[in-house]
Amino acid sequence: MVVMCLRENWKGKMMLMQSLGAMSLFLALTVAVPSQEKRVHHHSDLSDHVHDDTQGYQYDHEAFLGKEEAKTFDQLTPEESKERLAKIVDRIDRDGDNHISHEELHQWIKHRHRKYIKEDVDKQLKEYDLNKDGKVTWEEYKNKTYGYFLDEQYHDPDEKFSYKSMLARDERRFKTADGNGDGIATREELAAFLHPEEYDHMKDIVVTETIEDIDQNGDGLINLEEYIGDMFSPEDGESEPEWVQTERKQFSEFRDVNHDGALDASEVSKWILPGEIDHADNEARHLIHETDTDKDGKITKAEILANWNMFVGSQATNYGEDLTKKHDEL
Secondary structure (H helix, E strand, C coil): CHHHHHHHHHHCCHHHHHCCHHHHHHHHHHHCCCCHHHHCCCCCCCCCCCCCHHHCCHHHHHHHHCHHHHHHHCCCCHHHHHHHHHHHHHHHCCCCCCCECHHHHHHHHHHHCCHHHHHHHHHHHHHHCCCCCCCEEHHHHHHHHHHHHHCCCCCCHHHHHHHHHHHHHHHHHHHHHCCCCCCEECHHHHHHHHCHHHCHHHHHHHHHHHHHHHCCCCCCCEEHHHHHHCCCCCCCCCCCCHHHHHHHHHHHHHHCCCCCCEECHHHHHHHHCCCCCCHHHHHHHHHHHHHCCCCCCCECHHHHHHCHHHHCCCHHHHHHHHHHHHHHHC
C-alpha cells in the first residue's frame, strides 16, 4: 500500500482522473501518520485466533484458506470439505510433481491473505481489460491511462513531459511484473504491477521508486534533508516538532547504517522492507512439520487429506472443537 502512496505523489493531477481504488484509503491513513512509518511495509498476522493446536485448528483454517473462505468450509460436511481440499491441493501444486513444497505452500498462504489486493485487481481488470479476455496488455493500460495526455493535441508541454516520465516509470514496473515478457499481464502479474510491495520479485522496484520519490538532487541516494523533507515542510518561522527531531536521530543512528550521510538502495531496503516475522512462512513450515509423515520436507495430497481437519474446517471439526472448549471450561 505504501507504493500506492508513492504513485499519488508522482502522478499529481492524474490521481483525480485515473485514480486506483486503493489510493483513497491509503491517503487517509498517511494523513494520520506524520513520520516515515508511512513508507514501511509490515506483515499482518493470518488470523485473530490464538495459534494453539491443542485448542483447535481455527488459526490454521484461516491461515490456509483466508478468513472468509474458512467460514464457508465451516458449513460443509467432512466429505464435502475433503473433496474441496483435494482440488485446492491440485492448485497449490504449481509444478505438477504431486508434492507440495514449502515454497508452494508459502506462496499459497500469502495469496489467500491479499484480499484487498484481489478487490483492487478485480476493479482494475474491469477498467483496463478492454477486450475482456481476463488479462491486461501494456497497450491497454497505456492507452487507457495516458492516451489523453499523450495525444498530439494536448498542448501543455510541461504536463506532457511529466506524464511521459510517469509512463516510462509504469512501463518499467509493468515489464518487471510481466514474468514471461510477452507484454500481457495475467491477473497475478497485474496484482504484482499494482501492489509490488507484496511480491518478492518486485521489491527492487519498490526500493527504486522510493529513492526516486525522495531523492531531490538526482544522485541516487537519500540524504538527511531529503529524508526529512519528504515528510515535513515547515511554514515560515515554524519550529520543528519533536517527532521530526526524533526522525533525524533515527536517520543518523539507525537508517544510515554505514554513517556516510546518505541512504543507498541497501539501506533504503532495510528501512522500508524490515526483516520481521513472516507469518505465512511460519504457517507453511508448521503445516508441513505436522503432516510430513516421511520427513522429506514436502507433503503429498495423501498426507494432507490424512490431516484434512488441520487444513480446513467442517461442521464436524467445529463440533469437535466446541466439545473440547466446553470440556476445558468444566
